[in-house]
Amino acid sequence: MVTAMTLSEPVSQPIASSRKTLSSKPISRESVIGWLFVLPALIMYAIFVLFPLLQSVRYSFFRWNGIGEMRWVGLDNYATILDDPNLLGTIYNALILVIFFSVIPVTLGLIVASIIHRIAPGKLGAVARTVLFLPQVIPLVAAGIIWGWLLALTGLINQLLDAVGLGAITRAWLGDFDWALPAVGFIGVWVLLGFCTVLLWTGMTKLDPALFESARIDGADWRTEFTRITVPLLRQEIGVCLTVTIIAALAAFDIVYVTTAGGPGNATAVPGIQIYILAFTQQRIGLASALSVMLMTLVLLIILPIQFFNRDTSK
């Protein structure tokens, strides 16, 4: 039998040849077994991800309160979002958060990881990595509550500012129209810096030390090493960091909800908060779904190019 012959072929046969044999047969036993292994996960994925996703897209074309009858409204929900400055403003706020959740942690993470890699490979480096990574193991809701206290008018941040003579700039950071969004963003930096640092540092440890050595022999300083060797070779890791942090920024909910709930006014309202309010407080499921679909599209529009430029072309 062909299948038996295929299975009985020596394991040492080149992979490319094996693939060719398999692909030439529409249904081989191996592929059936492979699919069976994947099936449980695929079923779960279909039930809990694909089905709700398609349902959300469907709901976005209806006016529906979640209980009564659904009324087809076509693209009206999307038009409402584009017309309403409060709803559109949430997307603008999310893009501002990208700077704090993504650009700053990745940039700082690269610098910090590079310093740890170069000058503190021993215990000091391990301590630094642990300290920086700690925010990752604290639930975001708890982090939000703690930062709410720290950033209050009488909180530690203002006390420190007072102590160094900057009392004039103290304020209730999370209640200030101009500073609430950067304050929330700062919490994001605190949470995500450790993640980026550890991921990038792991990438650096895999780089061939000979590259750095020969660069140093050629007289390269730290900056040249960083820009000419470290960053280009860490393209993959940087891509992963950017992908994860940008999604965290655009889909932000917990930190914002716990610290400001979108206030003051709508200064920190982000799509996640607005979707929650539309769906559960206002019972406007259609509009909430439309905003979700727009948010997902925005995430894909930003993430897919990053993935494209970071694809492994070495093969």
Added chain:
Amino acid sequence: MLNKHKFVLLIAVIMLLPMVSLMPVVAAQDAAPDCGTEPVVLNAYFETGFDIPFRLAEEFTRQYPNVTWDIKQDQFTNLINSTPRLLSGDNPPDLIRLPTMVSFAMQGLLMDLDGYAEAFGWNDWPVPQLDQNRVAEDGTRGSGTLFAMGLNYSLTGVFYNKELAAQIGMTEPPATLAEFEALLAAAKEADLLPIMQWGSARSGMGLAFPLQALMASVGPVGPINDWIYQKPDATIVSESNIEAAEHLLRWIEAGYFPSDINAIEYTDANGRFAQGEGVFIFNGDWQNAVYNAEMPGNIGFFLMPPAEEGGAPAAMSAPLTFGIAANAVNADCAAFFFNWVASNETAREIGVLVGGSNPGGPSGLEMPAVEEGSVTNETLAAGVVVGEAGTSMDFIANATSAIFAQGWTPELQKMVGGRQDAAGLLEAVQAEYERQLEE
């Protein structure tokens, strides 16, 4: 063989059978429903942080041991979001704290309580108690079918720190708005914070309390209630309401509120007030028990004074509203609980001592005794004044389910941040109100 008489008798018996089988039902309808003697588990959703329903549930089980409770609790803001799904779900609650009710009533999710009102004689209670929980067919509140009951009837006004008030020369509560504003100015002059208030989006903007108090001080309460009850063409943008909002704006600009108000949570505001920050705070009598415990002998209460001397003071007074899901399994027992809460002596005591508010119920029932010196005495007395004057209002935040979160809170926060004026505030809220009613 059947003879003619026997045949007629048989036919008569057959004809009568269905009627006989209906008799117990008819008899049951005549008697007021109760919890029976079989074990009953009441499926309830209560609001976290408010002890009164929990204490009432405990006492109810003590008196009726066949009734036990399956109580789930959540924050008020979370309840607002989950109520429609809880009511329409597979295990609908027998009793649930209702943040708002019109949309749920219109969607057929709440049980019509008119039958129970008839059976228990609730319709004979003083009128305002039930009116706030009635919804007409066109969706306006204040009349129509009864869809909810209050566990007690809260009252809002101005609490004050007696020591600090004495410092600014306040010997008795102000009789007019001008006198009150003079006291606020005196507090500011004395380097005291005139008014402590909360204002974070998470807690909901507490400036809605002084704003509504000002509305009722400078204008009539009728149009405010019309707006809350969603009467046709009702508007919040009136001359007197703009005047009230202008007063509030002047208070903000004069620094009468804490500078970090947009970031202050409800619990923090009360904690700071109890520690002596703020001469006054606008709040409701549900906070009495905490104030009595944390500021014994140092807490006073007065109703927001009218603008005109000799005018009647008005107040926001709303029931602690609970409803029964349309498909609730133990609706009779839940309705019996409502009746018990208002009429049982121990339950009424819990309503006053734990809840801090008037327990309502039939007129003529004695008000439970309150400890001498407790601020609850002052709020209960104020409730009588408002009741006699007929100047009670529901809360402007309860007009629609989302008007507080999407209208009052962000717009008042903008006013604090210098980004909204008096007329703009009311116009923005009115636009949001109309948009929500359109939905």
